Amino acid sequence: MEKAVRRIGVFTSGGDAPGMNAAIRAVVRTSLHMGIECVGIRRGYHGLINGDFTKLTFESVSDLSRRGGTMLYSARSEEFKTPAGQERAVATCKMLGLDALVGIGGDGTFSGLLCLAKRGLSVVGIPGTIDNDIACSSYTIGYDTACNTALESIDKLRDTMQSHERCSVVEVMGHRAGHLALTVGVACGATAVIVPEHPVDYEADLLEPIRRARLAGRTHFMIIVAEGVEGGAYSIGKVIEEATALDTRVTVLGHIQRGGSPSSRDRITATYMGYEAVRLLAEGKTCRVVALQGENYVDYDITEALQMTKSLDQHTYEVMRALTGVH
Numbered sequence: 001m002e003k004a005v006r007r008i009g010v011f012t013s014g015g016d017a018p019g020m021n022a023a024i025r026a027v028v029r030t031s032l033h034m035g036i037e038c039v040g041i042r043r044g045y046h047g048l049i050n051g052d053f054t055k056l057t058f059e060s061v062s063d064l065s066r067r068g069g070t071m072l073y074s075a076r077s078e079e080f081k082t083p084a085g086q087e088r089a090v091a092t093c094k095m096l097g098l099d100a101l102v103g104i105g106g107d108g109t110f111s112g113l114l115c116l117a118k119r120g121l122s123v124v125g126i127p128g129t130i131d132n133d134i135a136c137s138s139y140t141i142g143y144d145t146a147c148n149t150a151l152e153s154i155d156k157l158r159d160t161m162q163s164h165e166r167c168s169v170v171e172v173m174g175h176r177a178g179h180l181a182l183t184v185g186v187a188c189g190a191t192a193v194i195v196p197e198h199p200v201d202y203e204a205d206l207l208e209p210i211r212r213a214r215l216a217g218r219t220h221f222m223i224i225v226a227e228g229v230e231g232g233a234y235s236i237g238k239v240i241e242e243a244t245a246l247d248t249r250v251t252v253l254g255h256i257q258r259g260g261s262p263s264s265r266d267r268i269t270a271t272y273m274g275y276e277a278v279r280l281l282a283e284g285k286t287c288r289v290v291a292l293q294g295e296n297y298v299d300y301d302i303t304e305a306l307q308m309t310k311s312l313d314q315h316t317y318e319v320m321r322a323l324t325g326v327h
């Protein structure tokens, strides 16, 4: 017989991402619709360890979908990685009478959920990270908004780079992955895009595209670098200045990419994923990650999901090479 879920705890963890609030709202409203109570755990695993919670009602999540950040706050907790920290987290769940947990975050958050599943809790993860680096899902909440935010800033940079005939080197986030950099690079019409997944050949991937653009009449250049590239944007900027004598400026976009009102894609994906997470728990499932595959919402076992690897989208990479003239 299925174990009935009566009270779910929901939390956000790791780097925040636009759309996390919409996911919280969906978890709360779906739970209530199914006759399940919902408790918000604040500050991720840190809050779970310390019993930092807030009761969530239908009204408390009103007007939330359009808001950036996360109403439950987010945190990274070293203590939770220890057995003692995990025991305290389980004790909090018992004290609050939580049958199940929904964790919204990235791969680290899912590793944490797996530890709790092994300690007997029912858990489901929702991929929320601007990095889009969750292997089992073609999309993670926050990615689209982060791409748009980066693009908006890059468009502004272009204006001043054009006026001063400069070379702009822009570093975008992504942790160790280049998904964000590649998409942004293609969308902004970059002169070159440098990602950690491919070892950089300075001549072929960076300097030749700049020279070719100059020969074609261009006087300003836009180079997109993923933060995971060794040395980051500053080392790339140095290479360009030394080899070309172009007046070069480096901009690290940083945390601005994590903020802002979520795009329609992020609100909708977050809402469906929140709904799916509660549906899975209500059906008695546990240790699952909600994922998007094409147009379909599916779910994976967390252990399996964490073992999967995600490479850069090869087609997008080929398109980028074609458009920047790299052979």
Ligand SMILES: Nc1ncnc2c1ncn2[C@@H]1O[C@H](COP(=O)(O)OP(=O)(O)OP(=O)(O)O)[C@@H](O)[C@H]1O
Pocket: 013, 014, 015, 016, 045, 075, 076, 077, 078, 080, 081, 105, 106, 107, 108, 109, 110, 111, 112, 113, 115, 128, 129, 130, 131, 175
């Ligand atoms: N191997 C692990 N075992 C137990 N808990 C973990 C593990 N890895 C991470 N966590 C917990 O999950 C939290 C969030 O992980 P992390 O900082 O890697 O962010 P994330 O969820 O991957 O999100 P993002 O990468 O988008 O910032 C950590 O602070 C820690 O408390």
Ligand SMILES: O=P(O)(O)OC[C@H]1O[C@](O)(CO)[C@@H](O)[C@@H]1O
Pocket: 015, 106, 129, 130, 131, 173, 174, 175, 176, 227, 258
């Ligand atoms: O907010 P923090 O702790 O500086 O973390 C930054 C990291 O988090 C992310 O924004 C999301 O994982 C990464 O792109 C970046 O490397």
Ligand SMILES: [Mg+2]
Pocket: 014, 106, 107, 108, 129, 175
């Ligand atoms: Mg991560």
